[in-house]
Amino acid sequence: MSIDSMFVHKMWNDHELSKMVDGGVPFAMLSDAGGRVGTVYGVYDEDAGVETRGRFIIDPDGVVQGYEVLTPPVGRNVNETLRQVQAFQLVRKSKGAEATPSGWKPGKMTLKPGINLVGNVWKEWKTDMAFD
Amino acid sequence: MAEEIKGGCARPTGGPVGEEAPPRGTEEKQVTLQEGKKMIQVGKKAPDFTAPGFHKDIFVNVKLKCKNLEWKYCP
Numbered sequence: 001m002s003i004d005s006m007f008v009h010k011m012w013n014d015h016e017l018s019k020m021v022d023g024g025v026p027f028a029m030l031s032d033a034g035g036r037v038g039t040v041y042g043v044y045d046e047d048a049g050v051e052t053r054g055r056f057i058i059d060p061d062g063v064v065q066g067y068e069v070l071t072p073p074v075g076r077n078v079n080e081t082l083r084q085v086q087a088f089q090l091v092r093k094s095k096g097a098e099a100t101p102s103g104w105k106p107g108k109m110t111l112k113p114g115i116n117l118v119g120n121v122w123k124e125w126k127t128d129m130a131f132d
Numbered sequence: 133m134a135e136e137i138k139g140g141c142a143r144p145t146g147g148p149v150g151e152e153a154p155p156r157g158t159e160e161k162q163v164t165l166q167e168g169k170k171m172i173q174v175g176k177k178a179p180d181f182t183a184p185g186f187h188k189d190i191f192v193n194v195k196l197k198c199k200n201l202e203w204k205y206c207p
Contacts, residue, residue, distance in 0.1 A: 009185060066174055
């Protein structure tokens with residue numbers, strides 16, 4: 001979603017993005033001229049009249065689980081977004097019985113929140129596990 | 133799901149649904165508003181919205197709520 005019109009989105013997809021991605025952009029490119037949606041999502045820059053790039057993870061219940069917004073010169077990391085989606089999926093599937101600690105990725109250990117874990121995280125999780 | 137719309141000369145745009153957009157006043161008022169600005173929060177419902185756009189060769193109108201909500205990424 002950006003402040004550009006849907007006509008601009010069509011031109012951008014047809015003339016540039018479809019040259020990067022086979023078949024063009026696979027999702028809808030939405031128009032928010034005026035920035036009313038972007039304002040609620042915290043990405044509309046009123047001074048410049050544009051929307052800052054951001055990504056939002058919304059779960060099947062429509063709850064915002066996370067978002068990331070950076071200033072324009074630095075790009076986001078898609079793999080990190082996918083990792084977060086996988087982590088939220090795991091937590092949701094376990095109905096909160098499992099939690100993914102810092103540095104978690106698929107295959108790594110999870111924590112089982114509860115009274116037995118209080119004060120004992122250090123036995124289960126080591127600081128080097130925060131890194132790959 | 134997304135409903136198709138015709139591409140006329142007008143420039144349709146979207147907006148949040150169900151809630152008033154934050155009012156835009158004078159510059160002085162905006163400063164006050166920014167302090168108490170309502171923004172999304174993790175763990176809270178995502179504000180619904182509707183917006184026109186372009187998707188796979190057609191113009192569409194998309195509502196967040198009408199999308200079949202599911203995790204789009206499956207490993």
